[in-house]
Amino acid sequence: MNVVVCVKQIPDPAAPGKLDPSTKTLAREGKLILDESxxxxxxxxxxxxxxxxxGEVTLVSMAPNSETSGLRTALAMGAAKAILVSDPxxxxxxxxxxxxxxxxxxxxxEPDLIIAATESTDGYTxxxxxxxxxxxxxxxxxxxxxxxxxxxxxxxxxQTEAGYDEVEVALPALITVTAGVVEPRYPSFKGIMAAKGKxxxxxxxxxxxVAAGAVGSxxxxxxxxxxxxxxxxxxxxxxxxxxxGHEKIVAFLEQLKVI
Amino acid sequence: MALNKIWVVVDRAHDKVTPASLELLTKARDxxxxxxxxxxxxxxxxxxxxxxxGATTLHTVGDLGSGLPGPAVAGAISEQIAAGNGxxxxxxxxxxxxxxxxxxxxxxxxxxxxxNIVGLEDVDGGLVSEHAIFGGTQVLKARFTGAxxxxxxxxxxxxxxxxxxxxxxxxVNIGVPALGASGSAIVLSSHVEESEGPKLDExxxxxxxxxxLGEAGGYKLIEELAKLLKGAAGASRAIVDAGWVPYSHQVGxxxxxxxxxxYIACGISGATQHMVGMKNSKNIIAINKDQEAPxxxxxxxxxxxxxxxxxxxxxxxxxxxx
Numbered sequence: 001m002n003v004v005v006c007v008k009q010i011p012d013p014a015a016p017g018k019l020d021p022s023t024k025t026l027a028r029e030g031k032l033i034l035d036e037s038x039x040x041x042x043x044x045x046x047x048x049x050x051x052x053x054x055g056e057v058t059l060v061s062m063a064p065n066s067e068t069s070g071l072r073t074a075l076a077m078g079a080a081k082a083i084l085v086s087d088p089x090x091x092x093x094x095x096x097x098x099x100x101x102x103x104x105x106x107x108x109x110e111p112d113l114i115i116a117a118t119e120s121t122d123g124y125t126x127x128x129x130x131x132x133x134x135x136x137x138x139x140x141x142x143x144x145x146x147x148x149x150x151x152x153x154x155x156x157x158x159q160t161e162a163g164y165d166e167v168e169v170a171l172p173a174l175i176t177v178t179a180g181v182v183e184p185r186y187p188s189f190k191g192i193m194a195a196k197g198k199x200x201x202x203x204x205x206x207x208x209x210v211a212a213g214a215v216g217s218x219x220x221x222x223x224x225x226x227x228x229x230x231x232x233x234x235x236x237x238x239x240x241x242x243x244x245g246h247e248k249i250v251a252f253l254e255q256l257k258v259i
Numbered sequence: 260m261a262l263n264k265i266w267v268v269v270d271r272a273h274d275k276v277t278p279a280s281l282e283l284l285t286k287a288r289d290x291x292x293x294x295x296x297x298x299x300x301x302x303x304x305x306x307x308x309x310x311x312x313g314a315t316t317l318h319t320v321g322d323l324g325s326g327l328p329g330p331a332v333a334g335a336i337s338e339q340i341a342a343g344n345g346x347x348x349x350x351x352x353x354x355x356x357x358x359x360x361x362x363x364x365x366x367x368x369x370x371x372x373x374x375n376i377v378g379l380e381d382v383d384g385g386l387v388s389e390h391a392i393f394g395g396t397q398v399l400k401a402r403f404t405g406a407x408x409x410x411x412x413x414x415x416x417x418x419x420x421x422x423x424x425x426x427x428x429x430x431v432n433i434g435v436p437a438l439g440a441s442g443s444a445i446v447l448s449s450h451v452e453e454s455e456g457p458k459l460d461e462x463x464x465x466x467x468x469x470x471x472l473g474e475a476g477g478y479k480l481i482e483e484l485a486k487l488l489k490g491a492a493g494a495s496r497a498i499v500d501a502g503w504v505p506y507s508h509q510v511g512x513x514x515x516x517x518x519x520x521x522y523i524a525c526g527i528s529g530a531t532q533h534m535v536g537m538k539n540s541k542n543i544i545a546i547n548k549d550q551e552a553p554x555x556x557x558x559x560x561x562x563x564x565x566x567x568x569x570x571x572x573x574x575x576x577x578x579x580x581x
Binding site: 134 | 277330355361374393399405440441449464507530531538559564
C-alpha cells in the first residue's frame with residue numbers, strides 16, 4: 001500500500017512568531033523544522049505500510065525556498081522519498097492555493113491513502129486536507145484517533161463532540177489524524193544517515209501544471225486589513241507558595257462565590 | 260457589496276442546534292436582513308430554535324443515510340451558488356463537521372476560506388473578520404477580495420447567542436448533486452463517551468493540567484479537583500500529544516475554546532497554542548513552578564509552586580468544606 005503523508009516545514013514554534021511587515025503573512029525564514037503535528041501522520045503511514053506488507057511512504061510538502069531540513073527528519077523516520085514543491089511564486093499562498101499545488105503533487109505519487117494532520121501548528125487554517133480531497137475527488141475522514149486498513153478499506157474512529165464515530169471508506173481516500181494517534185518513532189542513527197541519500201524530487205508550480213495565477217499572494221482571494229496588539233489582559237497577584245498557596249486559591253474561589 | 264443574505268450552516272447535535280450555530284445565527288441577524296440556515300437530516304426539530312435565533316428559512320439536504328455531512332452540505336450550497344441563488348456570505352462554526360463543509364465548499368466553488376474567526380464587522384458593506392494570532396496577543400483583521408460569497412469559519416464563543424423571539428424557520432428541502440467517490444465514507448456506528456460532570460466548553464469551572472504534572476498518573480489530581488468544583492477537566496496540547504489524556508480534553512488553538520467563570524491552569528506554562536483557547540476566561544488561576552511562565556502574565560491569581568504540593572492540599576481543603 002502506498003501512502004502519501006502531507007508534511008509542513010515550519011519555523012520552530014518555541015520561537016516567537018513574526019509577520020512579514022510588508023505582506024502581513026507569517027514570516028517563514030531561517031531554519032525550518034518538521035511540524036510536530038505531522039510526525040503522527042508520518043508514523044501512522046509507516047505503520048500502515050508495514051502492516052500491509054508492502055508499499056512505501058512518500059512525503060509531499062511545499063515551500064517557497066528549497067528548504068528540506070524538516071523533510072529529512074521524516075525521511076529519517078522511514079519515509080522512502082519526498083516530493084517538494086518549491087517555487088518563489090508560492091509565497092503568500094492561501095490554503096486553497098496550497099491545496100491546489102499539493103493535490104497536483106500528490107497525484108504524481110498515485111497513493112492508496114493520503115494522511116495529513118488535522119491542522120498545522122503555525123497557520124492552523126484546518127481546512128487544507130479536505131480541500132485537497134475535494135480537488136482530487138476523494139472521500140475524506142477527518143479527526144481520526146484510530147486507523148486500521150484491511151481489504152482495501154480504511155476504518156477510522158473519528159472524534160465527535162459526544163465521543164467518536166466508527167467510519168469506513170474504500171481506498172483511495174484521505175484521512176487526517178489527531179496528535180497522539182500513535183507514538184512517533186525517534187529517527188535512529190542509521191535512519192538519519194540513510195535519509196541523506198533518499199530522493200527529494202523538487203518540482204515547480206509549472207512542472208505540476210498548476211496555473212501561476214492560482215498560487216501566491218496574487219492567487220489569494222483574501223487580504224490582511226490590519227494587525228494590532230490585542231487588548232492586554234491585566235495580570236493579577238503572583239505569590240510564591242510557602243505551603244499556603246492552596247489557602248490563597250480557596251479564598252479567591254470564595255470571593256468569586258464558586259465555593 | 261452590501262450584505263443582504265447570509266447563510267449559516269446549522270450544525271446539529273441530534274435534535275438540537277449546537278450553541279456555536281446559535282451564536283452564528285445571532286451574529287448573522289445583526290449583519291444582514293435575510294438569514295437562512297442549512298442543515299442535514301430531519302430539520303423539523305431544529306426549526307423552532309433556528310427561527311428564534313434569526314433564520315427565516317432552514318434548508319435541509321435531507322437524510323444523509325450513513326454519510327458524513329461535509330460533501331452533501333457543501334455540494335448543495337455550491338449548486339445554489341452556481342445557480343445564482345447563493346448568499347452574500349456563508350458562516351460555518353469551526354466544529355469537526357463544520358471544517359469539512361467549509362473545506363469542501365471552498366474547493367468546489369474555488370473560493371478561499373477564512374478560519375479561526377473570533378469577530379466579524381460590517382465595514383462599508385463588506386465583512387471584515389478578526390483573528391487572534393500569536394496566542395491572542397495580536398488581532399489580525401482580514402477580508403475577502405474575490406467573488407462572493409466568502410466562507411467564514413468562526414470559533415465557538417466568539418459571539419453571544421440571543422433569541423429575538425422569531426417564529427419557527429420554514430423548512431425547505433434542498434437538492435444535493437451526485438457526490439461520487441467524495442461522498443462514499445460511511446458511518447458504521449456512533450459511540451458516546453460518557454464523562455462525569457459538565458461539558459468542557461459549558462462548565463463554569465475548568466481545571467486543566469499540563470506537562471508540569473510530570474506523568475500521566477498526575478492527571479488524577481486534575482480530575483479530582485474538577486469534580487470537587489463541579490467543573491470539567493481540561494488539558495494542554497503537550498499532554499494530549501503525549502497520550503496522557505484523550506484529545507477531547509484539549510483546550511487551545513487545536514481543541515476547545517473555553518470561557519468559564521474560573522479557569523485553573525495547573526502545570527501549564529502558557530504556550531500560545533494553549534492561551535488562545537482560554538485567555539477569555541473570566542478569572543484565571545495559574546499554578547506553575549516557573550515564575551517566568553507566560554501563563555502568569557494573564558493570571559488573576561498566580562501561585563509559584565509545585566502542583567504536586569499545592570493540589571493535594573487544595574483538594575483536602577475543599578473536601579473538608581464538604
